[in-house]
Amino acid sequence: MDSQLTLHVDGEPRSLTVDNRTTLLDALRDRLGVTSPKKGCDHGQCGSCTVLLGGRRVVSCLTFAVAHDGAEVTTAEGLAEADGRLHPLQQAFLDHDGFQCGYCTPGQICSAAGMLAEAEAGHPSSATADGDGPGGVPRPVPLDEEEIRERMSGNLCRCGAYGNIVDAIRAVAGR
Amino acid sequence: MxxxxxxxxxxxxxxxxxxxxxxxxxxxxxxxxxxxxxxxxxxxxxxxVDVTGLPLDRVEELPDGGLRIGATVRNSDLAAHPLVRRRLPVLSQALLAGASGQLRNAATTAGNLLQRTRCGYFQDVTTPCNKREPGSGCAAIGGWNRYHAVLGASEHCVAVHPSDMAVALRVLDAVVTVLGEDGERRVPVGEFHRLPGEAPEADTVLRHGELVTAVEVPPLPAGTRSGYRKVRDRASYAFALVSVAAAVETDGDRVREARIAFGGLAHKPWRAERAEEALRGASATDEAFREAAEAELRAARPLPGNGFKIPMARNTLAALLRELTTEERR
Missing domain, CATH: 3.30.43 (Uridine Diphospho-n-acetylenolpyruvylglucosamine Reductase; domain 2)
Structure with missing residues (x-):
């Protein structure tokens, strides 16, 4: 039970035939050789496989590739400019030493990119003060440490680099 | 697979x-x-059968000021929707208390209602579980049952429903619209989920092939304050040990009407009607809130691992009601 599909991965159209059981994560890593999304828990609990799907952050281990024919997938690798210049979040993780072993880092960076866009669009979190946006008018949510920690809670770092990860994200959020 | x-x-x-x-x-x-x-x-x-392409991804305002929420609206979009944030804070807060940013971006309204228990034995196919394999037994009753039910359980199943959103919908008296072969039917959310009884394999009253198409939420009466409070083992991204959704109308220092539901305590979102009755007309004091919680929790039957849930539920209810009634007087 196979299906044919095309994924636009980091700007490149990639056509492939997959067994329907193939997750988006396995399609990227094993079939297309795009290894920046990492397989940690494979159950949606650790966030290391986070990618941007149509611009929104999701865990790629809990969705089947077959359900995403024609979709745009951006991985941490694809966030960099074509000429190799790093994305501000990538640079900030380097500047603030936002990792130790690095395994969770591509997921952290994709998640942070998606999260910054959500906050910019006015999406609240559990840490957002009640009554924010009176009249329900969405406005960008300022990101302090509590907001960043809450919004990034889907990304685990077993090395415990959280302090520096928060610093790296704050540096970009404050721009 | x-x-x-x-x-x-x-x-x-x-x-x-x-x-x-x-x-x-x-x-x-x-x-x-x-x-x-x-x-x-x-x-x-x-x-x-992938239903994400169906036109069920909209939030529409109803003539009475209520909302019709499409089945495939993503949890993150629903939580951020201006009308939900403004009119139904309890729903927005409950959604944001669940899962992680990544999961809320994927998970849908109907999927959230239909998610299954996170009982570790249900998810481990090497252990007995009456919900997964009817008649095989329940490993949780004599096993690790910290997260399990204290209300409405049966000798066959002590699992709890994991949704936060559904607890909020329960106090909002939402109605689930369901499409079957003979057309659409409407199921009040309080009748949508089941208690385990003798058939814990059925979480809901849905028949095979029936599709949830929307959830309709009537408006809250003017002046009603609503909110959601959740207690868990870590600060974020964990299922509830106990949660409470409430919508409260006050009249000066008295409670006119309170609607209350508990999460984390039962096989379905638990509407606390005894507590509501106890609060009707009562003064908005900590003592009254605790007495109301007691009235509800008298029926609780804890397992060896989860007796703590009873005082936790009482304290969480009192804390939320204090917050909602204090704001009202401000």
Missing amino acids: KPFDYSRADDAGSAVAAVMARPDAAFLAGGTNLVDHMKLGVAAPELL
Whole structure:
């Protein structure tokens, strides 16, 4: 039970035939050789496989590739400019030493990119003060440490680099 | 994982027909729970009918000021919707208390209602579980039951429903619209989920092939304050040990009307009618809130591992009511 599909991965159209059981994560890593999304828990609990799907952050281990024919997938690798210049979040993780072993880092960076866009669009979190946006008018949510920690809670770092990860994200959020 | 066929539904009627025609078929939306169950061997559908392309992804305002929430609206979009934030804070707060940013971006309204218990034995196919395999027994009753039910459980199952959103919908008296072969029916959310009784394999009253198309939420009376409070083992991204949703109308220092539901205590969101009755007309004091909680929790039957849930539920209810009634007087 196979299906044919095309994924636009980091700007490149990639056509492939997959067994329907193939997750988006396995399609990227094993079939297309795009290894920046990492397989940690494979159950949606650790966030290391986070990618941007149509611009929104999701865990790629809990969705089947077959359900995403024609979709745009951006991985941490694809966030960099074509000429190799790093994305501000990538640079900030380097500047603030936002990792130790690095395994969770591509997921952290994709998640942070998606999260910054959500906050910019006015999406609240559990840490957002009640009554924010009176009249329900969405406005960008300022990101302090509590907001960043809450919004990034889907990304685990077993090395415990959280302090520096928060610093790296704050540096970009404050721009 | 068992091989399966995949198809995309063009319209809701053909999605229903496709799943109804095969006992081994299932609907696929966000997939955050179903895909995991397929990996674990808890579910093994041989046909997935993808409903994410159906036009069920809108939030519409109803003439009475209520909202009709499409079945495939993503949890993150619903939590951020201006009308939800303004009129139904309890719903927005409950959604944001659940899962992680990534999962809320994928998970849908209907999927959230239909997610299954996170009981560790249910998810571990090497252990007995009456919900997964009727008649096999319940490993949780004599096992690790810290997260399990203290209200409405049976000798066959002590699992709890994991949704935060559904607890909020319960105090909002939401109605689930369901499409079947004979057309649409409307199910109040309080009747949508079941207690385990002798048939814990059925979480809800849905029949095979019936598709949730929307959730309708009536408006809250003017002046009602609503909110959600959740207690868990870590600060974020964990299922509830106890949660409380409430909508309260006050009249000066008195409670005119309170609607209350507990999460984390039962096989379904638990509407606390005894507590509501105790609060009707009562003064808005900590003592009254605790007495109301007691009135509800007298029926609780804890397991060896979860007796702490009873004082935790009492304290959480009192804290939320204090917050909601204090704001009101401000």
